[in-house]
Amino acid sequence: MTLSDEDKITIEKFALQNAVKYGKTPQLGAVMGRVMGACPHLRPLAKDVGPMIQHILDEVSKESPEEWQSRLETIAPELIEELNTKKEPDKGLKPLDVEEGEAVVMRFAPNPNGPPTLGSTRGIVVNSEYVKKYGGKFIIRFDDTDPQTKRPMMEAYDWYIEDCTWLDAKPDQVVIASDRMEVYYDYARKLIEMGHAYVCFCDGGDFKKFKDAKEPCPHRNQSPEVNLEHWDKMLAGEYEEKAAVVRIKTDITHKDPALRDFGAFRIVKTAHPRPEIGDKYVVWPLLDFEGAIEDHKLGMTHIIRGKDLMDSEKRQGYIYNYLGWEYPKTTHWGRIKMHEFGKFSTSGLRKAIEDGEYSGWDDPHLPTLRALRRRGIRPEAIRKFMIDMGVGETDVSISMDTLYAENRKIIDPIANRYFFVWDPVDLELEDGACCTVNPSLHPTENRGVRCIDVGSRLKVCSSDVESVKVGDMLRLKDLYNIEVTSVDPLMCKCLGDSMEDAKAKKMKIIHWVPDDGINVKVLAPHGEFTGIGEKQIVDELDNVVQFERFGFCRIDSVSDEDDVVAYFTHK
Structure with missing residues (x-):
């Protein structure tokens, strides 16, 4: 087929706009999408149009950024205007409610029962970013007061600090709740003395019946003196697990059952995994109590928490009111x-x-x-x-x-390119066209070349040649064209290195590796891949590279025998 002059101009202007916007030669797919949107008559001919677009992109790549700008201003000035006026959608963090001169203090409070995940990372990044924006203080507080159900993991404490530092969110202060048990005990005693807390001996089922009926349990109206006596016995370990719970008095007739006389402390006789804590304590605060005390003691000004924790804020509000404290400004967010x-x-x-x-x-x-x-x-x-x-x-x-x-x-701009052949099969060249080729380490950045010695036997992906037949012609990327002369075993003859011939004859382009390449194993979320790679990959330890037609990978290890293990990054 032949493109009209108008179609060629359309392709060129979209290619130039993309080049001007990103400062580099466009990818075929990016321009193809714009062209097909503007030229619906070309959509049924997409297979034929693709090579023609690529030819125009090749011509664009020969020009400088200044020439791209000048040419686009000549043929499509409206696209220059589009680049200048098109706005990105609103993204990022909205301003905090900060009073003039207020010192912003924010925290991230994980339970260290495992390392940070993508879910918890949002709290690390957003809180630290707000603190940077307002010149405040970022605190990591380990809420590790559940040694039984969500038992802390010793390694996780260090992992959180390492990962925060890696994320450019190094905390200004690190607090470990299990180090501060005496502080929580002091406030529990104070609330009991004030008559705002009591020791309850109801089992869970019985208390629920009272709560659901909006009635006080038999222990609610005990005197502070009696409650203090029971509290001291709890601390001394005289009661068994689940025998007694400290509850905060609220409105026992509140319309929300979750806010009626909630638990603040329970007895847990499982030793804490931190050796300096061990079995030192048997009475542990529940998260709503511990968090309420800490947010005040640490001077928290702003809290971001999940909208599913709104009840926690309401429960903590009772403690703040009893102690005459002002609750931090709170923002809620949805789940990810x-x-x-x-x-x-x-x-x-x-x-x-x-x-x-x-x-x-x-x-x-x-x-x-x-x-x-x-x-x-x-x-x-x-x-x-x-x-x-x-x-x-x-x-x-x-x-x-x-x-x-x-x-x-x-x-993408910094990852060197290499060939990796997974599920490899042998390809033998009849005429033994031995040579040395030097493909670029990067298609657009001037960072040198690879040196690949080519012998008479290569490795190629089995999927690339599983349906070939005698007479088929293929292009070995960055090498030369070949014609299949035998399928079993797979043998080919060299046709020369003309890229124009390859394009004209619409040859399939495949990648390859010399027969003496190195063993490579790629570990990926979608499977494990083994194959052969270029020898120079061993020099990329701990770097991210791109295995052409496969994806980006980080080179994780290189053995003494030069066997490589890589972790898949993404396409």
């Missing part, structure tokens, strides 16, 4: 759902790891920061991803592709 991971819990992941379902907390299947870091996701991409999401009460359902797109912008 990542399409690729669905619902998950840290405790569930921990059990799956213990059962051998995953190799560890950095397994590429997991949504932990440790796993994402090992895969080659950059902290700058994660920060931007979380900040752009903003703070709102609407639940957010989002794909990892959004994060991958941010990461791709960062790693």
